Amino acid sequence: MTQLARSAHPKHTGTVDGGYTQEFLTFTLGGEEYAIDILKVQEIRGYHAVTGIAHAPPFIKGVINLRGIIVPIVDLRIKFGVGVVEYTPFTVTIILNVGGRVVGIVVDAVSDVLSLDPAQLCEPPEFASSLDTRYIQSLGSIDDRMLIVVDIERLMLSADMALVENPLH
């Protein structure tokens, strides 16, 4: 995709601030490109066989059976109000492992695995959006593209997501 994709840097778990290169999984929601820490990603699978849950907010599509584990599925497209919400055989679910929980997110498409070094990341400016800036870790730039680096763990465990009984914040 870019010359940076699959860079020669070894995969590193260090923090962005710590000066290490970090690997991200990028996906698109509408026209936007998002990036999440690849270490939080368990697997990527299609979207099917979701059982709805009563009284759940609309963006919680329900639960699926992931090899015996009951996993809730959140449609980020609905949550952020972007993209076209339709479920086709090509709809992608990213299964995350955050805070000891397994949750799935539905996105428009998974694009790439990228290594970014701190120089490519900058602090996000304050702005109002459907995605609270608290959950935006940084903004990454690759050529002309902007990547929104999301603190996915914090986002998924927040009260906004209504996924957990006792939210982090």
Place this chain on the structure above:
Amino acid sequence: MTMDLSQFYQVFFEEAAEHLSNMEQMLLDIDLDSLDDEEMNAIFRAAHSIKGSAGTFGFNDLAQVTHELETLLDRVRKHEVVMTTAMVNASLEAGDLLRDLVAAHRGVGEADLQRVAQVCAALKALYSEAVEPAGARDAGTSLPLHEESTFRFSFLLSSDQADVASVIENLAREAGALGGRLLDLSIGADGRWHGVIEGSVDIQALRDLVEFVAVTDSFEMTAPDTGADDAYGLFDAEPEPSADSDGAWGLFDDASPVAASAADDSFGLFDTEPVAQTADSGTAGDPSYGFFEPLVGQVMPDAPTTAGGLSIVSPAAAKRVESAVSAPVDAPIEPSIESPKSAAPRSAKPAAVADTSIRVGVDKVDQIINLVGELVITQAMLMSAASKLDPVEFERLMSGVQQLERNTRDLQESVMSIRMLPMSTVFSRFPRVVRDLSQKLGKKVRLVLAGESTELDKGLIERIADPLTHLVRNSLDHGVETPEVRAARGKPEEGTITLKASHQGGNIVIEVGDDGAGLSRDRILSKARERGLAVSDSMTDQEVWALIFEPGFSTADQVTEVSGRGVGMDVVKRNITAMGGRVDIDSMTGVGTRMTVRLPLTLAILDGMSVAVGDETYIIPLNYVVESLQPAADMIKSIGGVPRLVQVRNEFLNILTLRDAFGLSGGVTDLERGILVVLESDGDKIALFVDALVGQHQVVIKSLEANYRKVVGISGATIMGDGHVGLILDVQALVDTARAGMAVAA
């Protein structure tokens, strides 16, 4: 050279816990009037086993307490002292302390060293008092913990120490770490090891240290070099053994001129009399504890004391002397009463139990359970795929699939049962709780246990123990009246607390009942008003009783005013609710109170009935289902123009439409075209309206909360034959919803 023992810690902790609970059980069963020797031996053995392994693993505090306990028990079992209630109490308390200490070593809580000292002193006082009426134990029983001086000690190295050199090397290093300086440690001509230590040393710790490797109670302290005759109050420096056996360590009965006979009773553990006399060293009091070592023994022919220098016998030298050591050591062990070797046959009983069970980590069991769950799902998928095939053409496949179904079901049941423990594991603590508390409160209480063999998941067993203890204590404290009051009310003086466990459908029901005063409605109501809670006199009893679960209804001083039942009841309720259970109270003034705890068997397989609503399938636990019916038009009665009741025979039941309750779209809306499932929970019946019945399955309950959160009306999830997730209905919540809906409508 040191072996890492920590990998065995877990085993020790579990064994210690087992021994402790055995010991407690036996102590509680003791009948002081007719003491059974065999019982006493068993109790002693339990204490001894703990001491032994505590020593091996270096848990000094545990070893210290068990040592004192063992001494007391040994005296009792040898009929040297008479067992008293005070002794039972002290032993039980020591048991509690040990349990806490074990917990502390496990990393839970902290070791209370002060309590260790207290309990040890109490035990010591008991057995010493009983043995020495007066004077005799004036000095001997209290070793000062720290002593600034040089003193000598000696011990017989246990013969089962394979690597003498490294043991001694370790010992030397550890002893040095105690605070003093080890000046010398070497083997003497008598086969005993002699050490000289200088400085401020915790003698108790040193003793403990040495006892791990030494023959039981062969450790000896000799007088400090610096005129410390009185320092330990053990003896005079005179070489005549008989003269100093007196005050040492609660020895007694030394009318006999032979010191050895006095010595062998010192801790009653080690009968070395014959050896002491045959051993050429002439140290009559040899294996006794804190006993005088004649001057002969202090002279170390092999390794003269080098002032300030630490001399440790070289490995080679140790090997050389090993045979010398083992020869005299082996001899006394054979006839001895409580040497490690002869203890082995005594522990034959626990060993036999151990042979028939293995310890397995819970995570391994859970993994198996998960895998079997997966297997069941795969089997169900195969089953549903096979059902579409022609049974004649695929006859062999069909029979194979059916066999697979039977086998998986059996396998699943057996695996599930691994995690199940009988309720007796929880109940067994209550005789003790009741005994202690009733004694403290001056009440007479009989505890009746029933249904101890009812099985419950291990995870729940552990979590239910505390809430149950609380309920029992509450019953005892606030429920059962004092004997006088009871007599005045015409009840038997002895109150009864009943603990009963049983299975009721998919639940386990645990009842804590008492025949005490019961709850006072008026007092609870007035208290509730004081606290500003919304109450009215028209509330039902159930609602009034439920008030005691309100947080803040429960601080100590209020409780006594409110006729009790409040100390932390909110916590009890919260804990039980967190387990997916509930607590109900029944009470009648003057007759008694019954708290009923209902817990789900979370891990159990559930017999469920699947029902369809629109596109969704839900599972109803079968044990709630009374009947299913397709209503005729005349059965449905409306109130205020809304059809909300169904007449089933002589009953009018609330209709709850699942479609509306869950806000689903699609499905049947016409009551006459769907199915009413009559559900019963806690005596309340409702009719649940669904589209259709799908089938009946056994389902594995999966937690929805593990990755999501609790959903009202849903008690869990399961995986259906086609791999979809099916949600299990929480019937209790639905019944409550229906009732609340009625209340709103009314």
